[in-house]
Amino acid sequence: MIGSLYSGISGLKAQTSAMAVIGDNIANVNTTGFKTSKVRFANVFNATLGQSRMQIGRGVSMSGLSANWGAGTLESTNAVTDLAINGQGMFIVRDPSSNGQYYTRAGQFEFNSNHRLVTTDGFEVQGYNIDLNGNRGALGVITLPNGISQPMQTTEITMGLNLNSEAAIGETYDTTMSVYDSLGNSVELNFIFERTAAGWQWYVNPSVGDAEPAGPGTPPDYGLLEFDVNGALVAPAANPTISIDNIGLGGDYPMVVDWVVLNEAGTASNGSVTGYAGSSVKTAQTQDGYPSGMLQGISVDNDGRFTALYSNGTMTSFAQVALADFASYEGLAKQGSNLFTSSLASGQPVITTPNSAGVGAVAASSLEMSNVDLAQEFVSLITTQRAFQANSKVITTSDEVLAELINIKR
Numbered sequence: 001m002i003g004s005l006y007s008g009i010s011g012l013k014a015q016t017s018a019m020a021v022i023g024d025n026i027a028n029v030n031t032t033g034f035k036t037s038k039v040r041f042a043n044v045f046n047a048t049l050g051q052s053r054m055q056i057g058r059g060v061s062m063s064g065l066s067a068n069w070g071a072g073t074l075e076s077t078n079a080v081t082d083l084a085i086n087g088q089g090m091f092i093v094r095d096p097s098s099n100g101q102y103y104t105r106a107g108q109f110e111f112n113s114n115h116r117l118v119t120t121d122g123f124e125v126q127g128y129n130i131d132l133n134g135n136r137g138a139l140g141v142i143t144l145p146n147g148i149s150q151p152m153q154t155t156e157i158t159m160g161l162n163l164n165s166e167a168a169i170g171e172t173y174d175t176t177m178s179v180y181d182s183l184g185n186s187v188e189l190n191f192i193f194e195r196t197a198a199g200w201q202w203y204v205n206p207s208v209g210d211a212e213p214a215g216p217g218t219p220p221d222y223g224l225l226e227f228d229v230n231g232a233l234v235a236p237a238a239n240p241t242i243s244i245d246n247i248g249l250g251g252d253y254p255m256v257v258d259w260v261v262l263n264e265a266g267t268a269s270n271g272s273v274t275g276y277a278g279s280s281v282k283t284a285q286t287q288d289g290y291p292s293g294m295l296q297g298i299s300v301d302n303d304g305r306f307t308a309l310y311s312n313g314t315m316t317s318f319a320q321v322a323l324a325d326f327a328s329y330e331g332l333a334k335q336g337s338n339l340f341t342s343s344l345a346s347g348q349p350v351i352t353t354p355n356s357a358g359v360g361a362v363a364a365s366s367l368e369m370s371n372v373d374l375a376q377e378f379v380s381l382i383t384t385q386r387a388f389q390a391n392s393k394v395i396t397t398s399d400e401v402l403a404e405l406i407n408i409k410r
Contacts, residue, residue, distance in 0.1 A: 004398040010059030011391030014041055017062045018384045025372050026381075033105030033338050034370035036068040036377075069329045072371040074363055080298055081117065083107035084368040087360020089323035090340070092351065093123035094141075101126075103324050103349065105368055106338040115144040117319075121337055127304070127321040128353070134317065139351065142306065142319040147295040149310040151184025154289030159191075160272035161282040163202050165231060167195045173280035180289030193225070193280070200227040200275050227275030290314060300364035304354035323359045324349035 018039040028034040042063035074084050083091070090103040102123065109125050112118045117125040128136040129143060132150070163173060174192045181187055192205040204223040226235035272284065293312030300306055304321035326332065331345025342349055354362045 002402075005395055007057070007059035008391045008394035008398065010044060010061060011394070012388060014039075014060045014062050015384050015388040015391060019381075019388070021065065022377055022380050022384060026374070026377050029370055029372045029374060031106075031338065031370050032108055033072065033368045034372065035070075035105070036370075036372050037065045038068065038380075040064045040066055067330055068371060070371050072369040074366045075369050077365050077367055079110070080300060080365050081109045081111065082365055082367050083109060083300065083304070083321065084363045084366040085323065085354070085360045086363050089325055089354070089359030092126040092139075092322050092324050092349075093119055093339070094126055095123055100341075102335060102339040102341055103332065104338050104340065108367060111144050117142040117144070123339075125321065127306075127319050129319050130305075130317050132316070136320065139322055142321065144298070145295070145308050145316070145318045149293045149295070149308070149312065149314055149316065151180060151182070151292040151312075152288065152290050152314075153182040154179035154287045156288045157189075158272075158284070158286045159282065160284035161193075162274045162276055162278060162280060163193055163195075163225065163227075164280045165200055165227070165275045165277050167280065169195055169197050171195045175282045177285050177287065179287050180291055184291035186291065196224075200229075200231075201225065202275075225273065225275075231274050231276040233273045233275070300362065302355060302361040302363070304362040320353055321362060322351055323354055324351050325357065325359050326350070 018041075021037050021039050025036050040063045041060050044058040044061055071085075071087070074086070084107050085091070085105060090105055091107055093102050093104060094100065095102065104119070106119070108120055109117050110120075112122070117127075119125065124141045126139055127142040128139060130136055157177070157179070159177075161175070164171075167173075172192055172194045174190060176188050176190050178186050179189045187208055190207050192207070194203045194205065195201075196203055202225045204225060206223070224235065225233065228234050290312045293310030293314060295308055296311050297309045298306055299309060299315075300321075304323070305317050306319040306321070307315050307317045309315055326342065326349060327347035328345060331343050331347065332340040333343045333346075335341055350357065352359055354360065
């Protein structure tokens with residue numbers, strides 16, 4: 001009977017531990033990225049009484065915990081830096097004070113006063129910074145770029161227009177378009193088209209104020225548009241390069257003028273520049289320059305790529321978040337505050353980018369909720385309570401039997 005007392009006590013201890021785990025699960029029902037844990041029980045070794053078929057157990061013990069690493073529901077937020085992982089993987093964060101590396105599923109991030117992406121505890125989120133050429137750097141802290149974007153000097157102009165085939169010799173048509181210098185200043189570029197005496201030909205004279213072209217030649221070798229009897233552009237056969245003096249800061253300012261988009265054979269017009277009868281008119285124009293712009297916001301795509309949005313309409317990718325994958329997530333060591341560290345049981349982290357190497361995509365403006373199932377936890381709560389009561393009955397019953405045994409002497 002003494003043995004049954006200890007068996008009952010082991011049951012009380014095990015169910016008490018199970019109750020603590022259930023309570024922890026319920027307490028973290030609203031914790032971002034929390035993963036439910038469940039107690040694993042194991043019977044205590046048997047005492048052999050002569051034969052192998054006569055083995056009596058010595059109770060129960062808690063052999064460990066198993067975590068449910070199933071993904072929680074994604075909750076939408078208003079912060080673009082709130083990130084969730086739709087699949088496997090964990091965010092990598094680093095403690096700036098100790099340089100310790102941790103892993104988490106809780107993606108509640110923000111940029112601090114130093115323009116660094118951090119957790120609510122100040123741990124720095126790790127990723128790859130991207131330069132202006134689109135090249136990724138080494139793994140490090142994700143940093144918000146400068147609030148002003150670099151301007152882009154105009155290097156290419158495209159233009160669609162019709163030049164009146166019935167225009168008189170010497171008749172002109174002029175048009176203006178805005179281009180940008182190396183500092184992002186807007187400069188008015190003038191084009192004067194003059195009908196020549198030879199066939200369906202027009203001289204082209206680009207200028208900025210009184211500055212004339214300083215390019216490869218003068219008409220008819222340079223700045224000449226020629227059309228065939230159907231009004232299709234036949235010359236120039238290739239896009240000319242013009243160089244204009246005294247634009248913006250001064251000096252040569254080379255620009256490619258795309259008068260016509262050629263077909264695969266490189267000989268025919270697509271109809272963007274024509275010489276039909278009718279009014280001379282410009283139908284379209286583009287240029288690849290832009291002024292400097294102020295940072296207006298950021299966006300994050302499914303690949304975890306951060307893009308800066310500027311007031312001049314430009315978008316520049318500046319960073320990509322990194323994710324870590326593990327051979328065994330259950331082997332990760334809990335550190336509190338939704339943080340984990342790797343261990344021998346988890347294996348070394350495989351660091352990669354979202355949507356690659358088996359890890360999931362990133363969802364911006366979203367947070368992963370706890371995967372606690374309250375209905376399941378309440379059922380476990382009831383069964384654990386009943387198990388505790390049953391083990392307590394074993395102790396009280398054993399005590400009553402012992403009391404009767406002692407009363408035999410009386």
